[in-house]
Amino acid sequence: MTTPLHDQAIQHAIEAVILAADACRRVQQRRITPQTLEKRDKSPVTVADFAAQALVCHHLAENASVTAVVGEESADALRSEDEAATRAAVTEEVSESLGIECSEENVLGWIDRGSAAIEPGKGTYWTLDPIDGTKGFLRREQYAVALGLIEDGRVVLGVLACPNLEMPDAPGTGTLLAARRGQGVIRYSLAEDGSLDAHDLRATDDTTPRFCESVESAHSDQDQAAAIAQRIGITAPPYRIDSQAKYASLAAGLASVYLRMPTRPGYREKIWDHAAGSIVVEEAGGTVTDILGKPLDFSLGRELTANRGIAASVDFDHASIINAVTSVATLPSE
Numbered sequence: 001m002t003t004p005l006h007d008q009a010i011q012h013a014i015e016a017v018i019l020a021a022d023a024c025r026r027v028q029q030r031r032i033t034p035q036t037l038e039k040r041d042k043s044p045v046t047v048a049d050f051a052a053q054a055l056v057c058h059h060l061a062e063n064a065s066v067t068a069v070v071g072e073e074s075a076d077a078l079r080s081e082d083e084a085a086t087r088a089a090v091t092e093e094v095s096e097s098l099g100i101e102c103s104e105e106n107v108l109g110w111i112d113r114g115s116a117a118i119e120p121g122k123g124t125y126w127t128l129d130p131i132d133g134t135k136g137f138l139r140r141e142q143y144a145v146a147l148g149l150i151e152d153g154r155v156v157l158g159v160l161a162c163p164n165l166e167m168p169d170a171p172g173t174g175t176l177l178a179a180r181r182g183q184g185v186i187r188y189s190l191a192e193d194g195s196l197d198a199h200d201l202r203a204t205d206d207t208t209p210r211f212c213e214s215v216e217s218a219h220s221d222q223d224q225a226a227a228i229a230q231r232i233g234i235t236a237p238p239y240r241i242d243s244q245a246k247y248a249s250l251a252a253g254l255a256s257v258y259l260r261m262p263t264r265p266g267y268r269e270k271i272w273d274h275a276a277g278s279i280v281v282e283e284a285g286g287t288v289t290d291i292l293g294k295p296l297d298f299s300l301g302r303e304l305t306a307n308r309g310i311a312a313s314v315d316f317d318h319a320s321i322i323n324a325v326t327s328v329a330t331l332p333s334e
């Protein structure tokens, strides 16, 4: 498969993300009660998160010219004696995906390739969320494998696979979007066997303005978002989906506004939660800022420390959203 965006980096990113998405699908189908670990911040992490990070890091290390990865997960939790069963399960899944017998040490090493030391704002590195929306994944709803490439603090490439995101014009398949700065974005349907089929970017003729937001009310203040939606004249009920599938939905025309309203003082968005999604929306002709209208600043390390929340739009007056935020919303103190 060769992408019309004609770029080695994007080709390798798509291959890596498909490998990971395929492993996620398999784990979701097979391991009915996923062995879930809880991280220090109480968020869930599964066999699939670790396997997906190992597979993407391994594929990039073997094939891409840029191999540094800033990923969400680390293998630390898996190294403890208590986690022998999860470690074995992750190794089994990675081995099956690669079609070779891998050692546990190798797999842990590949996961840890996602802890690259970076100089914020300088150089080129990938940022990876192996499963964005782990809670959606556990509910068998929406999740995404999200891989972005950051060059001197700017996102220049993004690949977003949403294995459960079925578009109206591609029933029975997931969705994959690939964007390159200045070259646009391509939407593919992603079949069970990992094959891709390119489609028109827009997946629907319906132009009713809709806004989308998190399913998890702890991740975005849904009451504030409802007040803002009313202010900007959106009357359709919110489209609630997990993960960066929200950005994919905007790019494909299923929604026009994505609001992520801070719920907790001090929470900072992570680069891997927005790199791929934001370039996909921008290359679809949309706008992505924080809720005060500031551009997202990816040059500051692992977090978007200069930004609060997210406002994204396609085919919508972005300034009117920011105006509504400033007149309607009460933000948590910092």
Ligand SMILES: Nc1ncnc2c1ncn2[C@@H]1O[C@H](COP(=O)(O)O)[C@@H](O)[C@H]1OP(=O)(O)O
Binding pocket: 041, 043, 044, 132, 133, 134, 136, 213, 214, 215, 216, 218, 219, 220, 241, 242, 243, 244, 262, 263, 264, 267, 273
């Ligand atoms: N308080 C919070 N505010 C915003 N996002 C959060 C918060 N806590 C966790 N997240 C992140 O939200 C993302 C999922 O978003 P959504 O609900 O839109 O699908 C996850 O990457 C999750 O990060 P983490 O992986 O650290 O839990």
Ligand SMILES: [Mg+2]
Binding pocket: 043, 044, 072, 134
């Ligand atoms: Mg997480």
Ligand SMILES: [Mg+2]
Binding pocket: 129, 131, 132, 133, 272, 273
């Ligand atoms: Mg995430």
Ligand SMILES: [Mg+2]
Binding pocket: 049, 072, 129, 130, 131, 132, 133, 134
């Ligand atoms: Mg994640």
